[in-house]
C-alpha cells in the first residue's frame with residue numbers, strides 16, 4: 280500500500296539515480312526553460328538509454344500517485360472533468376500558430392504577438408496565459424512572453440504540432456461525442472450511428488471514406504500518422520528493435536495499409552536485400568510516400584507504392600506481411616475478412632506481423648504514465664472513430680483461428696510497453712491450408 284512517505288522516498292532514490300545517469304551520459308538535467316528542451320524519453324535502445332527510460336517511468340509512476348494522494352479524490356475527479364479545456368487551449372495555440380510567432384531565444388510583447396496572430400490583444404492574452412498556467416510559454420515580465428521548454432518543443436518538432444493538430448482537433452471532436460453515441464446505441468439502436476465519428480462529422484460514411492474525400496482532414500490524418508513515429512511511444516525504433524529483421528535476407532515485404540510508408544522507411548535500412556511494397560487505398564497518402572522515397576536514391580529502387588483495398592484478394596505473393604495499426608480499426612468480422620483476403624497469396628512459412636497495442640488481461644490497474652495508459656487511450660480512439668477496439672493476445676489468436684482453423688501459428692509476442700512503446704509485435708506464421 281503506497282503512502283505519501285514511501286512514495287516520496289522512492290522518488291528521492293530514483294531521482295538520485297536519474298541525475299547520476301544524466302551526468303554519465305553528458306545530458307543536461309531537465310528544466311522548464313526554453314533551452315531545457317530535451318526529452319530523454321527519446322533515448323535509444325542502448326543499455327544507458329533503457330535505464331533512463333526505466334527510471335523515468337518509475338519516477339512518473341510514483342510522482343503521479345503522490346500527486347493524487349495529496350490532491351484527494353475531489354480534485355482528482357475535477358482535474359479529469361476539466362481536461363477538455365487543456366485540449367482546447369493547445370488546439371487553439373497550434374491552430375493560430377502562436378508558438379511560431381514567439382521567437383526562440385528571445386521574447387515578444389503580447390501586443391506584437393496579437394498583431395502577428397491577428398486576433399484582439401485581450402483575447403490573445405487570455406489564450407497565452409492559460410497556456411502559461413499549463414507550462415506552455417512563460418510570461419517573463421508583465422505582457423512579455425517567451426518560450427518554455429514545452430512551447431519551444433512545438434517549434435522545434437513539427438511532427439509534434441501535426442500530432443496536436445489531428446489529436447486535439449479531430450480526435451478531440453470525435454471523443455467528446457462518444458458519450459452521446461454510446462447512449463444513443465443503448466436507447467435508440469435503430470437510429471444510432473455506427474460511431475461517435477459520424478456524430479462529430481455529421482456523416483453516415485466511415486472515417487476512411489469521409490477522409491478520402493476531404494483533403495484538409497485527410498492531410499492532417501496522414502501527417503499525424505507519419506509524425507507520431509517520431510515520438511517515443513510510437514517510435515519505429517521500438518519496432519526495429521522488436522524483431523531480428525536483418526536475418527530475413529532477400530525477401531519481399533508488404534506493408535498492408537502502410538499509409539505514406541513510414542514503417543517501411545524505418546525497416547528498409549535494417550534489411551538491405553529486401554524489397555518493399557506499401558499498399559493503401561488512400562491515394563494522397565501513397566503520393567506523399569512516393570515523393571518522400573523519390574528523394575532517397577538508396578531506397579528508391581527497393582520501395583514501391585500500390586493502391587490496394589485490403590478487403591480484396593491480396594495480389595502480391597510475399598514472404599512478410601505487416602499490418603501496423605490496421606486490425607484495431609475494424610470490428611472482429613471485418614478484421615477476419617481483412618486477414619482472409621491474404622489467403623490466396625500465402626505460401627507456407629509466410630509471416631504475418633501485427634504491430635499495435637495489446638490490451639492486458641484483467642484486472643485493470645491504475646496507469647500513471649502516458650505510455651502505460653496509451654493502449655487504453657488508443658482503445659478510446661478506436662471506439663470513437665470506428666466503433667472498434669484494441670485486443671488481447673488471445674483475441675488476436677481467435678481472429679486468425681476464424682480465418683481458417685489451424686492455418687496460422689502464433690510464433691511470438693514482443694511487448695513494447697516495457698521498452699516505452701505502446702505497440703507490441705505479434706508474429707504469426709502461415710503453416711498451410713488445412714482444408
Ligand SMILES: C[S@@+](CC[C@H](N)C(=O)[O-])C[C@H]1O[C@@H](n2cnc3c(N)ncnc32)[C@H](O)[C@@H]1O
Nearest residue numbers: 487504536537538559560561587588589603604
Ligand atoms: C491507422 S492507419 C495506419 C497506417 C500505418 N500502418 C501506421 O501504422 O501508421 C490505417 C491505414 O489503413 C488505410 N486503409 C483504410 N481502409 C483501407 C482499405 N480498405 N484498404 C487499404 N488500406 C486502407 C488508411 O488509409 C490508413 O493509411
